[in-house]
Amino acid sequence: MVKFYSSTDTLSYPFPAVTLAYFLRYPNPYSTHVVSTDTISRHYDPETQQLTTVRLHLKRSKLPSAVLRLVPRSLLGASASGDTQSYILEKSVVDIRNGRMDTESRNLEWTGVLSVVERQSFIRPFPEAEKDAQMWKGMENAARRHGFLAFGPDAKVQDTGESTDVHSSVTLHSHIGEKWRKKRAPEDGGEGEEEPPQKVGFFNRWGTASLQRSIEMIGLKRARRSQPNAKEGMKVVLERMREGGLVAVLEGMRKDREAILHGGHHHHAFKNSRSPNDDDD
């Protein structure tokens, strides 16, 4: 069973700025749960001009109370209140020649309970020349249809190349209870759906499939809820870049980091937003 969620969006910033903002997106006022970010490998291929980066993020999170009801805390390594930390592995490939950046983030731990794979592609719209040609053709036709030809060759389309398309998806997959079932199935001579109660513990109260479904649904809900925050975080970084370049981004990061270190939630942004992991069901 797999849950899948996807969305498409446009950022009104040029592709190169978006890729830079991706690398600089933590810390931002919406990411106080991100404790650290490290680059663990980076490779530049001069032939293809592709840059491959692997980073490791440590995020603080609070397990949803719904999960805590389903799975014992001891199994999840969480504290009594559900506080936990998780490592996220992020891989990205920037292809500057083709105007494309593909990213993938996944949790490193508890993948048996729930594996969450988040993918984002940032794409530079049509190359300018091609787009202009298309636009021009379209306008000419429209103008002809409407009986006038008002557009001269100087007519410039605003914002061409100043936006970036974003495709996001989240794939959730729970394998909880599966290994046991697979192992037992041949001996039981069946699918192994009905497991002997004395051996299955809490799994039998649910049945593996419904437990997986429940966990995936909780994960899906959480992923949906965190999407707007992730988007806002990127936008904050991009706005800083537009206003004051790299210097402003770095200065903003310094302030955000201080705020995180002091546990401060003083930024006005928090008034209207919840921390992505601060959910009860």
Add this chain to the structure above:
Amino acid sequence: MSASLAPECNEVKERYDNCFLKWYSEKYLRGTATTDDCQGLFKQYETCLSKVLKEKGIDNMLKEAREDNRENDAEHLRPVRSLGVFAQDIHSLVQKR
């Protein structure tokens, strides 16, 4: 700049990050990069970080995550007969087997 998982690596990480940002924005994004100018600094950062990754057992987690066929791996784990062993089984995904 973002903090490192290992506070003792913050300084060398910052030096590397600064180098990377300069290279990325001034050369890579303009399509003029011929080499990665920051490899030397990255090696220093990596040396510092790898110690911590090993201490925390993260290096093993990374190795496993990089093998794309995680699911297949899971098939070969030892059989799980009770919840207690199941918990151990999950731990073995995190720590070295």
